[in-house]
Amino acid sequence: MLKGYGEILFYLVVVVGFSLFALGLSHFVGRKSYSKEKLMPYECGVDPVGTARIRVSVKFYLIAMLFIVFDIESVFLYSFATVFKELGMLGLIEIVIFIVILVVGLVYAWGKGALEWE
Numbered sequence: 001m002l003k004g005y006g007e008i009l010f011y012l013v014v015v016v017g018f019s020l021f022a023l024g025l026s027h028f029v030g031r032k033s034y035s036k037e038k039l040m041p042y043e044c045g046v047d048p049v050g051t052a053r054i055r056v057s058v059k060f061y062l063i064a065m066l067f068i069v070f071d072i073e074s075v076f077l078y079s080f081a082t083v084f085k086e087l088g089m090l091g092l093i094e095i096v097i098f099i100v101i102l103v104v105g106l107v108y109a110w111g112k113g114a115l116e117w118e
Contacts, residue, residue, distance in 0.1 A: 062114050
């Protein structure tokens with residue numbers, strides 16, 4: 001039953017071993033130079049101003065989650081479009097149900113004011 005997994009286990013051991021070897025080698029051989037500029041947080045090439053501990057509105061996270069949901073929707077729609085002819089009528093019905101559920105969710109989020117910027 002587990003006969004075919006020996007090669008995968010061997011490959012996994014080789015990959016993990018090489019990764020650990022490369023990390024260890026770079027740690028011991030590489031130069032370490034610390035400076036104030038190097039230890040400073042990087043923010044798009046601009047020197048950071050103020051503290052990093054600011055409060056962010058919950059609406060920001062809500063809009064980010066909605067973006068992720070609808071971004072994943074586009075991935076599903078693309079994969080559906082590539083195999084549209086093989087799925088037939090049942091596939092069309094399933095994708096229509098999928099789109100209806102997402103549209104209902106969008107209308108609900110819009111009605112609750114989740115898409116409004118303040």
